[in-house]
Amino acid sequence: MMVGQIPCFAFVAVVLSNAAFAGSHVPDLGPAPVFSPVDPDAAELGQLLFYDPILSGNRTVSCASCHHPRFGTGDGVSLSLGDGGQGLGPERQADPDNLPEQRIPRNAPALWNLGAAGMDVMFHDGRLEADPNYGAGIRTPLEGDMVAGFDSALSAQAMFPVLSADEMAGHYGENEISRAVRLGQLSHEGGAWDLIAGRVAAIPEYRQRFDTVLGEGAPIRFTDIGNVLAAFIRFEFRAMNSPFDRAMVGEATLSAEAAMGQGLFYGRAMCSSCHSGWLQTDNGFHAIAIPQLGPGKAARFESHARDVGRLRVTGTEEDAYRFRTPSLRNVSLTAPYGHSGAYATLEGVVRHHLDPVAGLRAYDRTQAILPVLDGASDWRVMDDPAEVTAIADANDLAPISLRDDEVAALVAFLDALTDEEAAKGRLGVPDQVPSGLPVEP
Template sequence: MRGGRLIGAALAALALAAPAAGEGAGLPDLGPRPVFAAPDPARAALGQLLFYDPILSGNRAVSCATCHHPRFGTSDGLALGIGDGGLGLGPDRRPDPENPPEQRVPRNAQALWNLGAAEFTRFFHDGRLEADPSRPGGIRTPLGAEMTAGFASPLAAQAMFPVLSPDEMAGHYAENEVSKAVRQGLLSQEGGAWDLIAARVGVLPGYRARFDAVLPGQEITFHAIANLLADFIAHEWRADDAPFDRAMAGGAPLDPAAARGMALFYGEAGCSACHSGWLQTDHGFHAIAMPQLGPGKAARFERHARDTGRMRVTGRAGDAYAFRTPSLRNVTLTAPYGHDGAYATLEGVIRHHLAPAEALRAWDIGQAPLPPLPGAVDDRAAGDAAEIEAIAAAAALPPRALSDAQVADLVAFLHALEDPTERLGVPEAVPSGLPVVGR
């Protein structure tokens, strides 16, 4: 009887607005449901092979799946990953002693759930790639005026920027033709890194035949590869059939703890102020005093370990230390958390939100799962008192008081957002004949 009263009270607290048409009465109005384009199975299947094939990396050793593997919720289970120059997968990944990386990847590998929804128009933690009708191809990217048309969506454009990153996929110095082109600044130009990668794919009979079937008569270009990768990501990791969705549609109610957590999320805890809508993101940028670790975002000639987030894109002081609001779909599967993976657990990052500045000052790097990397100094920013105070001063998230039981209920609600559906899975083999990452 007591449990029934608790569930009733939780649902009553959710009556923040009139329910959307067709939704259960007494539940929050989340606005229109996400819009997803109908997938083309043949294109998605070809994109799957490209996603798992190391042929797209400079040294033919890593693939998109190295840092975005379904085994780790489409991320890699690390605070900061090791791309080119690493061996192994996920938390077991370590530097290759024969070819170690220059540094860790500076930011946490973001999950790929629901990126095919039309509302996702900004990508990366700082939103440096986003839809912009005034730019070539309707997309603003770090390439600026060098950006070429031909990408079908911002998702397609962002999917291929890691191949230009020495730390992620391209490789370092002049150890391969792709990394050499990147070092020379030859990226989207004719004969640049993108063309070199496309040519690798085009000479493989297994890919040529599949491209002819999907894109008959068309040249295999970098843009075509990117568009197919986006088709696969959009098809493979659509996640909108969680217990939460079914409860919102009038189906089975959430269990008592998740129902209480949902009431907190859309009520007292204030989570939905930023984590709004059906996919629990406002797609905006917020400074919440997240601790900084690792190499930071700096040009090669700079010597700091800061990461000022959105300000690096806009140049506006008011955007300092602000990062994009992540969707919370399948968040229970994608630890660690934060733009640099500073927190290994959901409870840890929730408690940070309750007292951001206090948590920042008390944080220690032991909370971040980092593989060993000889020579890495990961706590430079965390040990800089002035930088810590600058991060704290920028935070706009007000402190809140929640009990341990309430934090546990929020975690239970986040579990109700799980829908880890995979459609194609990991392929047995890829046309290049290279080892399939994660197989």
């Protein structure tokens, strides 16, 4: 189906109030999300690049390797294997001829509704966000090396996975892109982004398609690649037609169990104190004692396995172990949950929220979904009482007591946030890409 044939959802300009839904336990959610118009040619070009391994250093990993619609725009595992992995989702395995150095430190976040206005904070720690105080309008760890030309925070986020050795770039000495990254040649002329853009420009079909989007003969920059990827994500992964949405505009009725869960979500369970608004996120950062597994988020010269989240971005001690509130749209499709993917089920992560410290200390490690990686030390933090205590001490959430049937009702409400049509895909997975490299179906 072509982009231009997708109608705008009916409630784009609707503003709901408590009075309009008296008794529903739903507060005023504010204006419905606004999505910028999408150029059909840009979206279709972005679709091809999203599934094309040409953007990775060794030409083996695409964006879809960790963000595949088959797994709700995640990859179905707690912590991914990027470069050096083979296969998709829980079946992905380490390539014995190119073993990954480590797992990707954080769970692959879902992509639903990242194209909505106001969704300007990217990654679990928010290290990239729209900020008019910066020259390019986007604050990133690159600081002075950041370049102008990205049309949004969503398009700019594409620049980080391609620079990560463990995700897409590959390790030092394996290819020209990984070598440029290791030498710090990123946004410079002839650096990693130029090398990637050059690869794309050298493929006739991509050159032709960019001529349509940019104008004939216009240079293809990495910023242009990020912009068309964002156009695809904005169009393909828009999910605003769930049972919840239809109920909110009076076109459907939630099941009794889901309605009970909605009342709890916006009432006694206090879920909406963080998961607020139409997209069920405040885009803020909170410490909720999610169990830490895997290599953690450390610089190469550091030897610990902890992940202190937002603290690494701000340097502010009170931000220790805080992570961005994820949107809950299509959440039933995006397991595992938490920044480390610690919980395999919605019920598991809901119960953790009810008493995070107890959940942390009694964590069932069988909930982790980890592809085999010989030599991985996945439980260093959880095996260290001092590390566990540090996570527990940072927790923001007070315990809440719910009956088993109330937990089940909350899960039923979360299921009602699923847009089944969006999950089927609009453009879908292409059969082939212009590079001729393999596509994961």
